Amino acid sequence: MKEVGWIGTGVMGSSMAGHLQKAGYGLFVYNRTKSRAEGLLANGAVWCESPAQVAARARIVFSMVGHPSDVEEVYTGKGGVLKATDSKCKILVDMTTSRPTLASVLSQQAESKGIAFLDAPVSGGDIGARQATLAIMVGGRKDIFDEVLPFFLIMGKTISFMGGPGAGQHTKVCNQILVTGTMISMCEALIYAAKIGLDQQAVIDIVGKGAAGSWSINNLGPRVVKGDFNPGFYVEHFLKDMEIALSEASAMGLCLPGLALVNQLYLAVKTMGHGRSGTQALYLALKTLNGLA
């Protein structure tokens, strides 16, 4: 039977692993909180007590966890995949959005044990994970990418090999930098519209299709108009991603003033108690800043 390992069964991971399961792959599964793996287990996935146990049983192991610190724990912590002594694992694929520099370090550590490592963060959020329409941006060895590609194609729609170790994570950094700009300008345009008394949705309808258009204004703009700040993508996760971007940029001596400003404003959003709201909650911080809350 075809089998793979899967570590991390949160909102994203459960959907992604579920697609592999539906495609006929047996799963060896680990998650910090076992209850979140129940859906996969009910469909035949085999529970493992640690990441190392997953690595002991599966040739290819995917991980999709939360923060870079979780990635470190899962790879090099007690019971981590790279600590397995009886490892059957030959390929590790981290799909978490994590630090590019951590990806490079883990790649070296894995290679020293004869295991290949790919960094393969995704974009497309919970909907993309559910509908298997994710974009997957991959760094590492090209021959390993080619071998894992069939799995990526089960989970996503647009798959790109971006270069050596860390290149997938660096591409995701570019992705998140782009989002900072579309979010701040969406919120500023909508607050301007509200303040002057324009119909916000009418503004979105006329400007969203042209040179001012973005995914953010067309998809999150209408949610702001309706006062819907429920999460598609959590503010606190976006903060993590911006902090990765800023520290990587800083390490390169790169000054990115737009990113820095938007990061500061999102810190205010979190302080206001909206860490678990959707990223469109930036609008609420701008309202407060302008005495409109």
Added chain:
Amino acid sequence: MKEVGWIGTGVMGSSMAGHLQKAGYGLFVYNRTKSRAEGLLANGAVWCESPAQVAARARIVFSMVGHPSDVEEVYTGKGGVLKATDSKCKILVDMTTSRPTLASVLSQQAESKGIAFLDAPVSGGDIGARQATLAIMVGGRKDIFDEVLPFFLIMGKTISFMGGPGAGQHTKVCNQILVTGTMISMCEALIYAAKIGLDQQAVIDIVGKGAAGSWSINNLGPRVVKGDFNPGFYVEHFLKDMEIALSEASAMGLCLPGLALVNQLYLAVKTMGHGRSGTQALYLALKTLNGLA
């Protein structure tokens, strides 16, 4: 014969008036520099020596000039349309991207002379003007909008009535605020990609279609990659638009930190000698700022 007046035959105005001409309308034309009206004149347009002369001959007069100061000159300066004593003009339509407050003032002055006024700025640039695919956002009286709509439909594709006097200009402000964010994040993402050694076009290809996507990254990003900083839309015109946005926001007591930052950076772009480059030249300022020029 069906006739309209047209003031301002620059890159945008010539194309837009040309569509009316092709649709069978006779044109009474004025431009500060007569030579730029030659194409229209060769096709039968009638030259007028001043905006007032245009207003003396045509029931509906359109204007498409450069800056708010040009709009003031054309409307209330010596020989301005509102100075015509023998005016046949009943409807004035300013399609220049101009100050919302100026639009309100001109609307009042026109109404006091029994002339209706619409503010109807456009987006879509020179290409949109040439292909008649402009978005046109209109403020003023609804009954007048309805009367002018057939003309708008000859020049553009998406036409929206946004509200009373100034509402068209305010909508255009929202449009330009949106562009500030997509431009800064596009340039920061691409400079990050360059600095870390990613293939910039490959980054655009994978991130541009998802939640990070925008018109800017997909249309201007590839120009940056090729080192093409030729104007689709001039830096100095964008600066004008941002200054309108900032002063209108300031007048409302509205703090828009993203807009303010991007405006400052574009001032640097102009200082570097790129006022007549395309807006994607923001990338060059970021390069300089990062010692990469």
